[in-house]
Amino acid sequence: MTAVASNTTGAVSTTTEFTPRKSGIRWNVVGRYAGIALIIVWCLLPFYWMVVVAFRQVGFTFDSTPWPTHVTMGNFTAAFDTSKNHFGRALINSLIIGSVTTAVAMVVGVFTAYALARLHFRGKFFVLGLILAAAMFPGVALLTPLFQLFTSLHWLGTYQALIIPYIAFALPLSIYTLTAFFAEMPWELEQAAKVDGATPGQAFRLVIFPLCAPGLFTTAILVFLACWNEFLLASVLPNGKASVAPVTYAIASFTGSDPKVIPYTSIMAAGVVVAVPLVIVVLLFQRRIVSGLTAGGVKG
């Protein structure tokens, strides 16, 4: 508790400090930058370690040198070696499942979010509550019935067995995020465009759509990330079929040449392949992602 107190004390006073100190080192500022450095180290160090080990020779798996040593690309070739694992195939599967889910969830989500943000109708409160309940719904409660249903439909080990539940889970996320974005749109511009002689279609295409695009894009990223990262359904519904199983399942069930030894270096290499594109997306769009996350308030 004391640690919290001292830390928050420092932070609060820095945020409110407007009058510059007359002399000496500004400990507030030093403290804040130290805090920021700690946060960055805490968040990035494990990721850094994954990258370092991904490039390290298998014989030096547990070498603790903190910088890259014994550099090799062998782990990446091992990760994509189809005789042991189906990591490459899993990447393609995840891309297919994620793209289809995102596309459908976006189209359906845009309709609903437009109605929630722009139209007045009875039962809006109820619809919002229903969608929120769906967002908080535990996936495990659906697992067994979906497993039984898809078994009887002979859908286990097909793409639709994952895509359909994913759409239902992605919808609350897309609807909430889009509704928050739409609510902040300057809709007067649509009216203004019509006054200036634009047809409703033109008003939407030329005025509203370009303004919506960032919000749509952000929501699509959040939905895609949520599908890409899902594990519970991904580990059960493909029924171990490598031609369908997504990448999270492939990474969790990675095996090496010796079943008793966990092939950590190849797993780290596979992890880097999965994580680096996500990290780049996050770097490029951090501002938008944060606004989307906090607008929707729903965890991806």
Added chain:
Amino acid sequence: MVADTQAAEPAVGTEEGLKPAPSKGGDKPTRKVRSGEGLLAARLIAPAIILMLAVIGYPVVSAIWSSLHLDKNDSGLSASGFFQKGGKWVGFKYYDYWLNCGNKCVVGTTGHDFYPALQTTVIFTIATVILEVILGMMFALVMNGTFKGRGLVRAAILVPWAIPTAVTAQLWKFMFDYQGIVNHVLGTHILWTGSPTPARSAVIIIDTWKTTPFIALLLLAGLQVIPADIYESARVDGANAWQRFVQITLPLVKPALLVAVLFRVLDVLRIFDLPYILTGGANKTTTLSILVVQELKASPNNASALSTITFIFIFLVAFVLVKAMGVNVVQTQQRAVKK
């Protein structure tokens, strides 16, 4: 739930939509606009509601139904010695299996693991939510305000959030290995996944690493709407930093904090991937979700009973939390929408 929506859906269309906009001359202009909007709204919302009812509503009903019937693979002699056929109504037999296993069933059966799994799930939830809220608040306070490289810090803080849990779990499993970097840095020789306390601690540490950024971002959004001049006048009035935090920051950030806590509690109660990949559920890290998956292939109907129990448990926790904390998440959201 199902019946309610079906009742509410046509209501939107019929009561307000029955009067077609053009036929009624100009007697009620505002009403006219609204009736058209009701119909349009019903049409726009219907696909999402139908999809969610099909994939969420139907399975819930189906799970309850099958949990009250004998499993197809489970046909055999009943407790009273009669032959039972799969699919037959068995009432609360499966619920009894999970809830009252204690003195009836053999050690090592899944039924025996129910209360330990419940305990593990609750421990994970309480520990991670407390840690994440405290750390998240510290992160948010440090990040609030303007400083050089804000974007970079925000990007760094998003990295643990963006990496899939499956990758996170494997990464930390490697770091928590007996020969791994954690033991090396700490100078310890702990078999992290080898006994209950270290294994549970590992799960809690990893989840905290992964999710604190999310909490921090939600809280930061709450902090940023607090006007700086409130702090300034409190300072003039002689309030010290701790008083300012307790009396200004906390009450004003409370709505954001409560929503974050609610989301996190409901999220950790269904935790699966992290302990499943880290330990496979060994050493008292089996959560309720892991138990459902373990039972799934042996007896789906029995697993349905457990998943229904889990669902009801999570629902009750959500209900109690919403009542106790006085958060009305829906209202908060609707206010945001109306803004």
